[in-house]
Amino acid sequence: MTTTSEFTYATTSTNPGYNPPQKMGRKLWAPMLTMALMAWPVGLVLSWIRAAEIASTAPDAELIARFGQLVPAFMFIGFLGVFSAISFAIARILGAFRNGGGQVQEAAGTQVETLEMPATAKLFMLSMAMGMMAILVAVVLHFVVATNVTTWTAADIASWSEVLEGVRRFGTALYLFGIAFGLGTIITVLRFQSARIRQLPGEAAA
Amino acid sequence: MTSTITSLTKPASGEDYRSPSRQRQVGFLLAFAGLVLAGVTLVANIVAAGSNDPQSAAETLAWSFGLTTTAFGTIKLGIAVILVGILVRLSLRIVSVKTALPELKPEGDGGARLGAISTDFGPATVSNHVPDPLPIHRMARTMWAPMIAMGYMAVIAGLVVSFVWSGNVGTETGATAQAWTQGLQFLGEGMLLAGISFLLGSILGSLREGGGKVQKSVGLNVETLDMPNTAKGFIALMALGLMISVGQFIGYVFVAATVDTAQSFASWLAWLGPLREVGLGLLLAGIVLALVTIGNVLGFQFSMLRRIITTGH
Numbered sequence: 185m186t187t188t189s190e191f192t193y194a195t196t197s198t199n200p201g202y203n204p205p206q207k208m209g210r211k212l213w214a215p216m217l218t219m220a221l222m223a224w225p226v227g228l229v230l231s232w233i234r235a236a237e238i239a240s241t242a243p244d245a246e247l248i249a250r251f252g253q254l255v256p257a258f259m260f261i262g263f264l265g266v267f268s269a270i271s272f273a274i275a276r277i278l279g280a281f282r283n284g285g286g287q288v289q290e291a292a293g294t295q296v297e298t299l300e301m302p303a304t305a306k307l308f309m310l311s312m313a314m315g316m317m318a319i320l321v322a323v324v325l326h327f328v329v330a331t332n333v334t335t336w337t338a339a340d341i342a343s344w345s346e347v348l349e350g351v352r353r354f355g356t357a358l359y360l361f362g363i364a365f366g367l368g369t370i371i372t373v374l375r376f377q378s379a380r381i382r383q384l385p386g387e388a389a390a
Numbered sequence: 391m392t393s394t395i396t397s398l399t400k401p402a403s404g405e406d407y408r409s410p411s412r413q414r415q416v417g418f419l420l421a422f423a424g425l426v427l428a429g430v431t432l433v434a435n436i437v438a439a440g441s442n443d444p445q446s447a448a449e450t451l452a453w454s455f456g457l458t459t460t461a462f463g464t465i466k467l468g469i470a471v472i473l474v475g476i477l478v479r480l481s482l483r484i485v486s487v488k489t490a491l492p493e494l495k496p497e498g499d500g501g502a503r504l505g506a507i508s509t510d511f512g513p514a515t516v517s518n519h520v521p522d523p524l525p526i527h528r529m530a531r532t533m534w535a536p537m538i539a540m541g542y543m544a545v546i547a548g549l550v551v552s553f554v555w556s557g558n559v560g561t562e563t564g565a566t567a568q569a570w571t572q573g574l575q576f577l578g579e580g581m582l583l584a585g586i587s588f589l590l591g592s593i594l595g596s597l598r599e600g601g602g603k604v605q606k607s608v609g610l611n612v613e614t615l616d617m618p619n620t621a622k623g624f625i626a627l628m629a630l631g632l633m634i635s636v637g638q639f640i641g642y643v644f645v646a647a648t649v650d651t652a653q654s655f656a657s658w659l660a661w662l663g664p665l666r667e668v669g670l671g672l673l674l675a676g677i678v679l680a681l682v683t684i685g686n687v688l689g690f691q692f693s694m695l696r697r698i699i700t701t702g703h
Contacts, residue, residue: 190408217678224668231664239657255660259667266674273681280685284692291699292494304418343439346451350435353458357428360465364421367472371414374479378407378486385493 185300191376192300199286200298202279205309209275216272220265227258246333249341253330257323260352264319267359271312274366278305281373285380294387299376305369311362318355322348395535399477399592407482413475420468427461448559452568456552459575463545466582470538473589477596484600488607491698495608498702502611511690513616520602521614526625527595530588537585544578565655566646572659573642576666580635583673587628590680594621597687601694610703615690620679627676634669638662 185194194200202210234251237243282298289296329336329344336344434454438447502516515521523531552571558564602612645658697703 213678213682217675220671220675224671228661228664228668231661235657235660238660239654243653255664259664259671262671263667263674266671266678269678270674270681273678273685276685277681277688280688280692284688284695287692287696288699291696346435346439346447350432350439350454353435353462354428354432357425357458357461357465360462360469361421361425364417364465364469364472367469367476368414368418371411371472371475371479374476374483375408375411378479378483381486381490382407385490388494 193297194300196296199283199290199296201283206275206279206282209272210279213269213272213276216265216269220262220269223258223262223265227255227262230258231255249333250330253326257326260319260323263356264316268316270363271366274363278369278373281377285377289384292384292388294384297380299373302369302372304365304372308362308366308369311358311365315355315358315362318351318358322351322355392532396531399474401478401481407486411475411479413471413478417468417472417475420471421465424461424465424468427457427464431458431461445559449556452556452559453552456549456571459579460545460549463542463578463582466586467542470586470589473586477592480596480600484603487604491604491608494699496702502613504611509690511615511686512618514613515616516611516613518611520606520612521598523595523599526591530591530595534585534588534592537581537588541578541581541585544574544581548575548578569642569646573639577635577639580632580669580673583670584628584632587673587676587680590677593684594687601691613694615687618683618686620683624676624679624683627672627679631669631672631676634665634672638666638669
């Protein structure tokens with residue numbers, strides 16, 4: 185491993201290919217997107233049923249309270265899916281740079297220099313994992329509250345709803361924060377590769 | 391105006407390819423500021439949940455809603471600034487590749503024959519010139535900045551209205567302000583995501599144009615990927631998501647202007663909330679497909695570079 189004032193990189197004789205998070209990103213973006221596209225219609229239909237019940241002449245308070253928990257649960261299963269899909273798609277792009285950069289250096293007949301995972305990429309993964317956990321916990325607890333609407337008091341249900349709303353939103357903010365750092369990592373990679381490709385002709389000739 | 395917007399995505403005169411990215415630093419700062427704001431609203435919601443005074447809790451939840459959406463908008467603004475930084479770096483990378491490639495390329499003919507070809511990354515077209523930008527690329531280069539500016543302004547306007555909502559909870563003025571806050575802020579969020587989508591479209595345009603310039607610079611015919619299905623899906627989802635974002639805004643304005651009973655108001659809000667989330671969700675789904683398309687185009691271009699270095703064409 186070599187560290188300069190600008191970058192820390194590893195030197196190998198062959199292309200190192202994708203790292204584990206990038207392999208995961210290549211496999212998981214599509215299932216996550218599919219999950220999102222399946223969850224939102226469920227949430228939307230439940231919201232229509234709930235809205236109709238609220239507007240009816242004899243509203244069913246139990247159904248309104250239960251669906252009041254299920255609607256955000258399904259909507260945020262969707263958001264968990266789509267934010268994960270975005271994160272995995274960014275990891276896939278970073279993989280395309282890592283693998284492609286290695287291929288080009290191999291083809292030029294030089295040593296393959298590959299950027300070590302920058303701190304921004306680690307923060308990207310950490311933030312994504314924390315966002316995912318926050319939303320997942322909130323979704324599970326929405327289902328728990330939904331199953332207890334007949335036994336818990338209205339005040340308890342309202343308190344839980346308010347806390348879970350805050351947790352869901354903070355989870356969303358963590359995902360977005362991670363995405364910003366994932367994209368920022370792409371800039372670091374572009375800088376590294378812009379410098380590296382200019383070195384190749386000299387090394388190839390030697 | 392258009393040239394000013396375009397200049398934002400180009401390197402400054404004499405900018406060094408090794409220099410750190412200012413956009414990256416600004417983007418990180420905005421993202422951090424947004425996360426801190428979201429943390430404040432999390433605490434506010436927990437405090438409201440523990441409050442014994444329902445009126446005070448409702449007031450807190452009102453401004454907390456406005457501030458949370460502002461937090462999301464601020465992080466998205468940061469993401470947009472970072473995407474601008476990526477566009478600048480892509481331009482510098484093209485210069486680097488054009489500088490190095492002639493010395494790495496062995497002697498070879500002009501490359502693939504003109505016409506349609508099949509590649510590992512999908513169908514492509516070979517031409518003898520750098521491809522013109524597609525209409526969607528031209529639109530993206532013009533539209534990203536107005537969308538982001540208008541989107542963030544709508545989010546901030548919604549934040550201001552949320553304070554009116556907070557100060558008038560339980561009154562008709564409060565209900566009207568609540569509808570305006572939610573409609574305005576989610577219209578703003580939708581526009582911010584549309585601006586981010588346009589920036590991703592600009593990145594795709596930059597990759598297409600840059601790939602062509604690199605191949606032409608070493609005297610080769612130009613291979614360009616045809617628009618993949620993921621890119622078509624990206625455009626469709628973005629358009630649908632933006633239409634829903636505008637539609638939910640109209641819905642909230644209608645509610646604010648015409649609905650006068652608490653029961654009817656609650657019924658409208660019960661489905662407009664999820665609808666606005668679906669609008670943002672579809673825009674985000676489009677962004678996934680745009681990122682996947684970028685990954686495919688990069689794979690295609692690296693594979694082409696390797697072939698040029700290995701075979702000369």
